[in-house]
Amino acid sequence: MYAVALRMCGNREDAQDCMQEAMIRIYRAIATFKGQSSFATWVYRITMNSCLDELRRRKARTSTSLDAMLENGFSPSDETDTPERHSLQAEQRRLLEKAIAALPEDMRSAIVLRDIQGCSYDEIAEVLDTNVGTIKSRISRGRERLRSVLSQQPELFGRHTV
Amino acid sequence: MNMNCTTFRANLDAYIDSELDRKTRRAMEEHAAACPECGVLLNQAMQAVTLCAELNEGLTVPLECQAAWRRAVRAEADEKAERKSQARSQRRARRNVWVRSLAGLAAALVLFFAVGTTLDMDDFELPSSRDSGRYDSAPSENYGAYEESAAGMSASYMATPAGASNAAGDVLLESDGSTGTQTTAATAQKSASDVVVLRSAARSITTKEFETDALFVNDLVSEYGAYFESRRVTGNAEDASRMLKATVRVPSESLDNFLTALDVVGTIIVREEYAEDITSDYNDVAARLEVLRSQLQQLNEMNAKAKSVSDLIEINERANEVTAEIEAYESRIRDWNSRRSYSSVSLTLTELGEDAPEPVQKSLSERMKEAFDDSIQWLKDFGQSAAVFGAALLPRLAVWLPAAIIVIVLLRVAFGRKKKTK
Incomplete structure (x- = not known):
């Protein structure tokens, strides 16, 4: 849950708020959970919705462009001061996180659920309340975008690491 | 490919x-x-x-985040519980209002029924202050009426058959057995003398002048046309312990005057007056006499016409029976008439020694004392009545006590809960 919130919101504080909100919603709604879906899916859905709500609220106030986030002190990950901090992988990760956070929400949510959390297409369709076709298209576009962002830093992503 | x-x-x-x-x-x-x-x-x-x-390798939920959401959820839970309890107490409060009002109403109803159905107004009869049987005032109108009706009576207490003018309604006694009831010129008084009342009185007097007062009593008796039915003096002068006990028969019309005259003698310590209403008995007996006399007359007529000896014997036997009955009733009537015409006054004259405290003559303090004693007596009687009332009440407690218990329980439900709710 936290992971989803973090990836969706882009920073720890907002992720915390989202998670709190999600937890409360879960607590309130737990009585009405009838098992139409799996519990995990249900939790994902609630978490995603609270993140999206929070993002929409934030959108009303500030822009979510990458630059703005960078200005506001964007710190997507739990950064501890270790030697790895400056490793290649760490750099790669940071870039990726920024790229994800820069994605439009619909793509971001699909990518987070698919490539980061590893959910199936059906599951994602249920969580996001759309059909699989839409999901696939979002993922496709999202991946394309990510790839293009990453390819702009060839020193990090140019190699054959597959 | x-x-x-x-x-x-x-x-x-x-x-x-x-x-x-x-x-x-x-x-x-x-x-x-x-x-x-x-x-x-x-x-x-x-x-x-x-x-x-x-990307999420090594990612952990930061502790403060965990703490934060846990706090949030707990706050939510508390709020929910709070709302629930509020709703519950609201419902309870609303129910309480209902319960209280219903309980109050029920209590009132129970009380009403318990009291209403088991209480008899009779139980509340208390003796009035002069009602303890010592004083019985003869209905004055009756006496007045009687006085009128007695006006025509002769001095002798026995009504003779020789046409003595009797008050209407008075039964004539004829030795030959002819029918009795005669109406005379005094018919107008018939309604007045329909009531037959026998009056009597008693006086208890103390005196220091025994001899003087005793003689005075004798004078009074003669003066009012009364006579001593009995008279008895006991005790001796040295001990100053003499007592005169007498029964005086006073003509009824003069009774009040006689008693008033007696008031001056010594100190009256007891006054009693009685009026016995024997109207129904008197009329009853009179009616029977009528019937019997007509029977006798019929028998006499049959006697005259009797054919056979056996008939004669039978008729005579029957006539004797009837005559005996008539005589019995007549004797009662005579007695009543005598008491009617002459009222009995029971008199006790007690001598007080020199060192006896002078009884105050009907002064204010005397009257106050009398009144006080009356009240004491009244109190005693009241106490007795209360005891009687209590005894009558006891079985009713069988109904009252459960009712009271129900009422108390209901009232506690109604008002006791008030202290307990927050």
Whole structure:
């Protein structure tokens, strides 16, 4: 849950708020959970919705462009001061996180659920309340975008690491 | 299989998601190996995906976040519980209002029924202050009426058959057995003398002048045309312990005057007056006498016409029976008439020694004392009545006590809960 919130919101504080909100919603709604879906899916859905709500609220106030986030002190990950901090992988990760956070929400949510959390297409369709076709298209576009962002830093992503 | 770049790109996502069959997959890889652009594309795509998959490695939920959401949920839970209890107490309060009002109403009803159905007004009869049987005032109108009716009576107490003018309604006694009831010129008084009342009185007097007062009493008796039915003196002068006990028969019309005159003698310590209403008995007996006399007359007539000796004997036997009955009734009537015409006064004259405290003559303090004693007596009687009332009440407690208990319980439900609710 936290992971989803973090990836969706882009920073720890907002992720915390989202998670709190999600937890409360879960607590309130737990009585009405009838098992139409799996519990995990249900939790994902609630978490995603609270993140999206929070993002929409934030959108009303500030822009979510990458630059703005960078200005506001964007710190997507739990950064501890270790030697790895400056490793290649760490750099790669940071870039990726920024790229994800820069994605439009619909793509971001699909990518987070698919490539980061590893959910199936059906599951994602249920969580996001759309059909699989839409999901696939979002993922496709999202991946394309990510790839293009990453390819702009060839020193990090140019190699054959597959 | 040959693949062009367009197809390659189209299948790229499927490749990443491992949704391609082996054949297509191989084709993709071959194309990627052959085509530099597509190769880089594939590379980057795979890298990105791999990186994504590994992105959350080592990611843990920060403690403060955990604490925060836990606090949030707990706050939510508390709020929910609070709302629930509020709703509950509201409902309870509303129920309480109902319960209280219903309980109050029920209590009132129970009380009403218990009291109403078991209480008899009779139980509340208390003796009035002069009602203890010592004083019985003769209905004055009756006496007045009687006085009128007695006006025509002769001095002798026995009504003679020789046509003595009697008050209407008075029964005549004829020795030959002719019918009795005669109406005279005094018919107008018939309604007045329909009531037959026998009056009597008693006086208890103390005196220090025994002899003087005794003689005075004798004078009084003669003066009012009364006579001593009995008279008795006991005690001796030395001890100053003399007592005169007498029964005086006073003509009824003069009774009040006689008693008033007696008031001056010594100190009256007891006054009693009685009026016995024997109207129904008197009229009863009178009626019977009528019947019997007519029977006798019939028998006499039958006697005159009797044919056989056996008839004669029978008739005479019957006539004797009837005569005996008549005589019995007549004797009662005579007695009543005598008491009617002469009232009995029971008199006790007690001598007080020199050192006896002078009884105060009907002064204010005497009257106050009398009144006080009366009240004491009244109190005693009241106490007795209360005891009687209590005894009567006891069985009713069988109903009252459960009712009271129910009432108390209901009232406690109604008002006791008030202290307990927050």
